[in-house]
Amino acid sequence: MSEGSLLSISGLTVSFAGRAGGRLTAVRGVTVEVAPGEVLGLVGESGCGKSATMMAVMNLLPDSASIGGSVRFRGEELVGRSEKFLRGIRGKRIGMIFQDPMTTLNPLLTVGEQIAEGIRIHDRTVTSRQAMERAVGLLETVSIPSPRQRAAQYPHEFSGGMRQRVVIAMAIANDPELLIADEPTTALDVTIQAQIMELLQRLCAERRMGLVLVTHDLGVVAGAAHNMAVMYAGRIVDYGPVDAILTRSRHPYTRALLGSQPRVDRRVEQLDAIAGAPPSLAAIPAGCAFHPRCGMAVDRCRTEQPADRDFGVERVACHRAEQVEKHFRVREGVS
């Protein structure tokens, strides 16, 4: 755990009370770090636990969830802290951006009021007029034209992309040290996606904010993130700098994900879908959770859960990490 780390999650587990008294484990030991100014891409298929991981950071999960392990923010433990303590962190030192800007804003408050409210929650010495002034400034920061007029409008008068800018303005209103963006561009058009990502990157660079980008879009991660973590069935299976992972990942799942993406530099007749579906939380396979869908699985993968292993900058949880390079080179050569 380095001194300069902003957020350091280690051994985080999240489980939900299921029906019939059972527990469903959504996150099974996640260890990851974010430095100030760093953009971390957290990717994975739906239901792999990426959102649950980030919601656990500020304990935004429903009461039925229990959180284990440790989340340190600037060295301070967040797991198991009181609601009162967490309220002081939420929206103040850690900002959150949600997926769907159409539903994240309160329809009955003007955009300016909502941003101002977020400011006044954390600083009662600010008058509502001052807060409104800051809200207008924030709208300007997120590149909303004629911010003063826009601040007096209601969310329904904004387009999706503009609303997401408003949501971002709310998230950065109190100069947080860390932003958590849960699929910030999923609900938007591709062109708007690019604008929003550019905005987020610019803000992080300017304010030395850490950003955790939860997404299932590898393109977004490739364009914006410094490091990326690939999650599968509640664990991080592949973690390292984006360049290293995208070009020479040592995990067959990451390779398979990349293989399922269309490419501009090569003519691909048919995309390689990953066979099967992600495991349900109630029935996570023994050994490596990915083995039923993995083309490289051997007996050991079926019985023994792979430990995290470091390969230079990359951290991989796979028994056969050494063979991945060769395996996929051969396959690509064939096709």
Added chain:
Amino acid sequence: MSVASASATRRFHRPAWMTAPVVLGAVIVVFWVFTLFTVHWWAPYDPTMLAGQRFSPPGWTNWLGTDALGRDILSRSLYGVRQSLPIAVAVIGCSVMVGVVLGALAGYLGGLIDEVIMRAVDVTLSFPPILLAMAVTASLGPGLRNAAIAMVIVWWPIYARLMRAQVLAVREREHVEAAVASGARPARILFKHILPLCWSPIIVNATMDFGQIVLLAASLSFIGLGAVPPTPEWGQMISEGALHFYRWWIAAGPGIAILSIVLAFNFLGDGLRDMLDPRSK
């Protein structure tokens, strides 16, 4: 979104919810409210004084006839609104207040509080309203005030149940989660991000219930638990009419008054629903 904005442009001339019944309902309600405040200036006769022969049928001197004591039925019917409407306003107002507070608490806090409040609601709603209102009024003693208290006791659970359902639905919305993530306190979340979004079905239901309460108040008076003679009150006038069954006009005046006001509030409620929730159609 596009649907809403399309109807917004159409609304520029005649809003979609403004149908003939809604306009009629509004006109009738305005008429009764106007009557409520001004009837003493223009009613043909004093409602408690002799205004002609006993039992005279509708005619030129007494448009809607006279009752067993020779009082003018038109004037009494008009004055009747002074009992019914204020009672309805008070009963609806109190019921909404009690119901909304308890329903919101039940929905937002959940757990034991929810359980206690909702079981009380279930028990109350399991009685036919008129029966329970009768029982309560009878135990408190007849009179309009006691009838009103009884009606509040019968009516608040409707709003509590509505409010709870609304709160449960709204609290799952993403903007509430976003408010939690921005560090807002529970009270702030409830009052600023949940409750303001819960009102529209309450408003619609309350409007429609105005008619129901007018009817219920009249029913209690009809069986002698509400207004006391000689107060001109619709239910009580109808019960007098029932004594003289073949003199149909005695009950006709107050009957039409009740009919018009109940119908008007129903029409108005329908219109409000269409206005407040354009998707319900």
